[in-house]
Amino acid sequence: MAFFRGRYLHSLDAKGRVAIPQRFREVLGGGDEALRLVMTVDPEGCLVVYPEAVWQELEEKWESLPQMNDELKTYLRFMVGWASDGALDRQGRILVPPPLREYAGLEHDVWFVGVLQNFEIWNGDRLEKATGRDRVRSVTQKLSGLF
Amino acid sequence: MAFFRGRYLHSLDAKGRVAIPQRFREVLGGGDEALRLVMTVDPEGCLVVYPEAVWQELEEKWESLPQMNDELKTYLRFMVGWASDGALDRQGRILVPPPLREYAGLEHDVWFVGVLQNFEIWNGDRLEKATGRDRVRSVTQKLSGLF
DNA sequence: CCACATTCCCCCACTTTTCCCCACGAATCA
DNA sequence: TGATTCGTGGGGAAAAGTGGGGGAATGTGG
Numbered sequence: 001m002a003f004f005r006g007r008y009l010h011s012l013d014a015k016g017r018v019a020i021p022q023r024f025r026e027v028l029g030g031g032d033e034a035l036r037l038v039m040t041v042d043p044e045g046c047l048v049v050y051p052e053a054v055w056q057e058l059e060e061k062w063e064s065l066p067q068m069n070d071e072l073k074t075y076l077r078f079m080v081g082w083a084s085d086g087a088l089d090r091q092g093r094i095l096v097p098p099p100l101r102e103y104a105g106l107e108h109d110v111w112f113v114g115v116l117q118n119f120e121i122w123n124g125d126r127l128e129k130a131t132g133r134d135r136v137r138s139v140t141q142k143l144s145g146l147f
Numbered sequence: 148m149a150f151f152r153g154r155y156l157h158s159l160d161a162k163g164r165v166a167i168p169q170r171f172r173e174v175l176g177g178g179d180e181a182l183r184l185v186m187t188v189d190p191e192g193c194l195v196v197y198p199e200a201v202w203q204e205l206e207e208k209w210e211s212l213p214q215m216n217d218e219l220k221t222y223l224r225f226m227v228g229w230a231s232d233g234a235l236d237r238q239g240r241i242l243v244p245p246p247l248r249e250y251a252g253l254e255h256d257v258w259f260v261g262v263l264q265n266f267e268i269w270n271g272d273r274l275e276k277a278t279g280r281d282r283v284r285s286v287t288q289k290l291s292g293l294f
Numbered sequence: 295c296c297a298c299a300t301t302c303c304c305c306c307a308c309t310t311t312t313c314c315c316c317a318c319g320a321a322t323c324a
Numbered sequence: 325t326g327a328t329t330c331g332t333g334g335g336g337a338a339a340a341g342t343g344g345g346g347g348a349a350t351g352t353g354g
Binding site: 003004005006007009044113114115116117120130131133135136137139140142143146147 | 185190192206208209210212214216218219220221222223224225227228229230231232244246
Binding site: 014019022092 | 339340341342343344
């Protein structure tokens with residue numbers, strides 16, 4: 001299994017396009033088909049991008065859950081409601097739809113961050129706050145039970 | 148099982164490359180295949196380097212945990228988000244990507260420090276602060292229950 | 295149903311980074 | 325003192341990221 005790893009600084013051009021880091025394209029392209037992906041938002045304030053196959057597994061899981069649950073409905077309104085699917089253009093870029101761009105506060109410089117099964121797209125300042133050393137140290141304490 | 152031990156002063160060249168100490172290469176190359184490794188960051192402010200096999204075990208463990216957990220997500224954003232995998236070039240060097248170089252404050256002189264299963268790469272001043280006698284003395288006290 | 299504006303995607307061109315390869319110098323050992 | 329090993333430096337081809345022009349597609353308003 002190949003995973004998304006690492007962080008890369010890329011730039012969103014005037015047309016709202018960004019190049020996906022080459023390393024991420026390799027992971028996406030397990031078999032070298034179309035490289036389709038689904039992009040949505042994360043409550044932390046960034047965008048999340050899934051390979052289409054991974055996203056579809058999530059959808060099936062959601063489908064199988066009790067649909068009357070209000071919390072689930074709220075969650076789906078968020079995750080699915082923001083979702084945008086697309087493919088890479090021939091230069092390996094994706095187009096970030098204006099609402100998503102605005103949600104994540106993306107200007108010219110954006111960070112790609114790999115987190116195993118998917119990757120995220122961040123505004124630099126927000127990323128720094130979310131992954132600062134202090135924050136990580138305190139989180140590590142709480143996790144120590146898990147592994 | 149061979150372990151990483153000792154400290155070595157090497158230099159990062161203008162292109163961001165450093166030679167891995169020969170003793171470490173021997174440990175990495177249990178069988179003399181590709182010598183692949185994964186480099187990431189540590190909250191203490193240095194870089195950590197794992198043989199690829201060791202790193203993959205970590206990833207598998209993380210994958211098996213509940214993915215909705217916010218603390219885990221923060222942790223992965225940090226550990227995996229900074230990770231960079233690579234191989235040694237024919238001179239036994241690795242390329243330290245600019246974001247990692249900056250994170251760890253690496254300039255020309257860098258220290259390699261072996262810590263059993265993995266090794267670290269340090270800026271000299273930071274290493275001195277992190278391993279000063281006073282600090283180690285106080286830490287040793289707290290450990291006395293463990294062994 | 296037809297103009298018109300807008301969005302999207304292809305192509306091309308430029309710059310920067312990465313990764314080969316070769317070569318030098320210091321240290322070690324015979 | 326020659327030979328080998330190890331760390332260091334640089335040249336150059338290839339790859340990756342960036343930006344812009346223009347045609348096709350889409351959607352909107354008359």
